[in-house]
Amino acid sequence: MSTAINNSSVSYWSSYSGAYDFTKLTQLASSLALARSSASANSSSSYSSSSNQVSASASSSDTSALQALLIDIDGKLTELINFQKAQSASLPDAGGYGVTTSQKDASYVAPQNVATGASAQLDSSNSFIQQVSHYVSGNTLSFSDAKAILTEAGTGDMTADKMAALQAIAKNLNASGAYAITASDYVKQMFDNVVLGNTRNDKAGGNLTASSTQAQMTALVDKWFGGTDNPNIDANSHYQDFYGLGGSLFGSGPQASDVNQGRLADSSLLASLAALAAANPGAIQDMITDNQDGTYGVRFYLNGEKQYVTVDSKLAVMNDGTRNDKSIYEYNGGSNGTLWSQIAEKAYAEFLSEVNGGSNDMANLSTDGDWYLSAGLKVTGSDFAQTALQNASTTHYTLNSDSAANGHYAAMKTFLGNQISTALSSGQIVTMDAIAGGRTGQVFEDNNLVGNHRFAVVGYNSNTQTVTLDNPWNANGTITARFTMKLDELAAQNVRFNVNGGAVMTA
Structure with missing residues (x-):
């Protein structure tokens, strides 16, 4: 008798992060679990690289390849199971091994990204088009010129002609066709926010209309182009x-x-x-x-x-x-x-x-402290920061050195090291949360870890299975900011790694 993971399963798994078909994933999970169980129980199990199959009755001539596959199976299976659990909950589990978090709320995205179709020739009979046409004469629009157009439109309050002109320019930004006006994604989005509206324009008197006052246009331009709505700060x-x-x-x-x-x-x-x-x-x-x-x-x-x-x-x-x-x-x-x-x-x-x-x-x-950002965003506050900086999902990995709690500790440790190394080499964000250690900010007695604190992972050595960490306190702190610890040492401290990589899940 032999239990196999066939080529199609392996191929599907290698690309699963971009398309979550749960019927296929559930079938693959069963295949992975059975293969792991059969191969682990039979000392003569082996792995055939030519057929991508685990066999429980073959010779043991390729035990190293089998062990490598078992490590991969163990990590991927737990990641899959935990991801399925996270998907079934209203909010993802903040702990566990392999829980993947992401952002799923489109309430703010929609008004920030207005679709653009074919361009159209600007109406030369429009008096305001005549006034500002020199800003787009080269079919490009810079940040300063976009701001100048809006400022001029606001002078003396808005009118129907001004509104029509601004909407026509907005429609042509990064559109297709001969009349398209090229702008950076940033400039287009700021211009669209002022002209076409945004849910947060309520902080600047509401969306722009043909009857808006100069004061309202000034408030909108200051918000999106001037950055004047500075966050509140404390009395110190x-x-x-x-x-x-x-x-x-x-x-x-x-x-x-x-x-x-x-x-x-x-x-x-x-x-x-x-x-x-x-x-x-x-x-x-x-x-x-x-x-x-x-x-x-x-x-x-x-x-x-x-x-x-x-x-x-x-x-x-x-x-x-x-x-x-x-x-x-x-x-x-x-x-x-x-x-x-x-x-x-x-x-x-x-x-x-x-x-x-x-x-x-x-x-x-x-x-x-990992609070949930809001009811509409299916991601915790600390994870939101990491995914907001990089267009990727974040996966949690909690390594527990208690073999009674995790019988596959050695395999999981190797798998985790591979995940960290791969992410770092591809320019992905990797962080680590030190959860234990008493109150927030309290330094552990025997090392440089800090309770309820996140560290940047800036290096990994696969030979020694050591992680190099950077404390964001850096020069502001009173302890060593950059240091190296073994995965075994970190596992004993109940840390959690947060590894970026893979597509953002939007459904």
Whole structure:
């Protein structure tokens, strides 16, 4: 008797992350479970690479290949089972091995991404088209020119001609055909938000109409192009404008040590930023656009779609005193002169308020503790930060060293190491949550771990099965920020790894 996983099953599994057909996955799960059970129970089991089959009656000449397959089966099977459990619940389980989380709420995405079809020639008889046609004469629209068009439209209040002209320009942005106007995704989205509407325009007097006042247009332009709706900050700090005062956005290039967590318990966000800077610094540079006027466009992801916010260069600084690294920032910031991590932190606070429709407050970033972001978003607060920075789903891996609780510890450890290594080598975010250790922020007695705190995973050595971690406190902290621990040591501390990779699940 032999039990096999056939070629079609293996082929389907290798591509399953992009298409979740639960009938096929359930059948595959049964096949995996039976193959593992039969192969593990029979000492003469082997694996045939030519047929992609596990046989419980073949010779044991290829035991190393069999063991490798068993490791893969064990990890993938538990990931599948846990994912199915997560899908069946109204909210995903925050623990367990292989639970995959994602974003599923389209309530904010829809108005932020207006479909564009064929372009049409602008009406040259429209007086406002005549007034602003020079801004799009080259069939392109820059950030500054888009802002100028809207500002001119608002002068003296809106009219029907102005509204028609703005709508015609919006329709042609990145459309098809001879009259298309090319703009960046960021510029198009900001222009659309003002002209075609957005659910969060209620914070600026409502959507634009032909009868809108100059004051309302100014409020809309300030919100989407000026970044003036700064998050609320606490009484211990005030905003200071850093534009033109020295320092640079990225320095010699983004790195994990640029992140220096301050007052807020927002390690979920900042560790994710540090992890992305370590694994894929170019992604940080692509994420933030310097508009060269003291404002920045910052890109996040929601439900697989790009979402942008604009922020200005005002950052929260302490009213008195400094951090351990002499930083004056109240929240995230360091003394190395780069601004990108502070800009991203502030932008994320604004993004959360846009998504949730709640208060625009820096305190909303305190997601440590894994609370659920909202009833409409099927993802916890800490996971939301990680998926918002990178267009990928996040999978949890909790490794338990208690063999009684997990009889496949060695296999699971190897599988986890492979997942971490693969993710890092492909530029994906990998973080780790230290759950034990007492109160939030309390340092463990025997190592550099901190209770209820997220770390950036910045390296993995498969030979020694060691993980290199970066504490987002970095220079603001009083303990070693970057250190290496064995997976065995981390398993004993009940940590959880959060590994990005795979398609965002949108249904």
